[in-house]
């Protein structure tokens with residue numbers, strides 16, 4: 001896919017402009033940047049649901065929205081009601097025929113093809129053990145695998161994933177990152193993933209797109225997540241440190257603007273709070289790439305709490 005001089009405007013506000021970007025077939029790309037900068041909106045531009053205000057965008061050689069089944073999409077995570085009477089496999093099936101009236105009758109060729117493909121993709125993501133359970137009773141990691149299966153069920157060539165690692169504990173982040181890496185390498189699917197922390201996927205990435213107010217930088221992680229590049233992008237001193245185990249930590253990243261306080265309000269789970277505490281103790285004075293979290297300055301002196309890493313106040 002390619003963007004040439006692309007800009008996007010939502011709610012009358014220019015989010016980013018002059019973005020040039022090329023992503024080749026079969027590549028694994030992460031989209032990083034602070035809260036509210038327009039990462040999800042970039043995916044929507046690629047999907048064709050948000051039109052660019054200027055510039056040219058091509059996806060799989062066509063205008064956005066024209067590639068149909070060849071694009072799979074996992075929207076930003078929503079939690080499922082535990083009482084929802086829908087099995088994991090039903091959720092996967094919605095990716096197959098959820099946009100069509102009626103369903104193929106069991107026993108017909110269409111019904112058999114649907115069943116075969118749904119079983120195949122559930123197997124691919126390793127969700128066989130819980131695909132028959134109500135989706136609301138599956139864990140966050142299990143739900144995420146089933147949703148990835150849903151996005152994959154029509155054999156897309158391009159997979160757009162909006163924060164699939166969000167709210168997962170570290171082992172599940174690693175497992176889902178490995179799964180997406182495998183889908184990219186073994187199935188040849190091009191992956192564009194919005195992420196708040198590059199570290200779980202760092203070793204698998206071909207390319208990073210770092211969005212900041214006004215612009216974007218793209219290249220290999222080694223080219224983009226550097227002191228020089230991020231300082232230039234943010235127009236303010238930013239330092240990238242590498243820990244002894246190879247993780248990247250961005251220090252001095254400008255504050256994430258707290259300008260959308262309610263978008264994720266329904267998603268602030270116990271796991272999120274656990275992660276907030278983990279960040280507070282593990283990365284004191286530092287900020288994960290993309291979270292915009294600076295523990296010593298973000299802490300509310302009255303409550304001893306930190307704002308949610310995605311911009312809302314906890």
Ligand SMILES: Nc1ncnc2c1ncn2[C@@H]1O[C@H](COP(=O)(O)OP(=O)(O)OP(=O)(O)O)[C@@H](O)[C@H]1O
Pocket residue numbers: 010011015033034035036037038039040041042259260310311
């Ligand atoms: N339909 C809309 N109307 C008005 N403003 C919108 C709309 N959709 C998004 N926005 C605003 O555009 C900005 C970018 O939103 P977007 O979801 O793309 O950011 P993001 O980088 O993905 O953020 P986060 O990291 O918090 O998920 C936000 O300030 C958001 O509130």
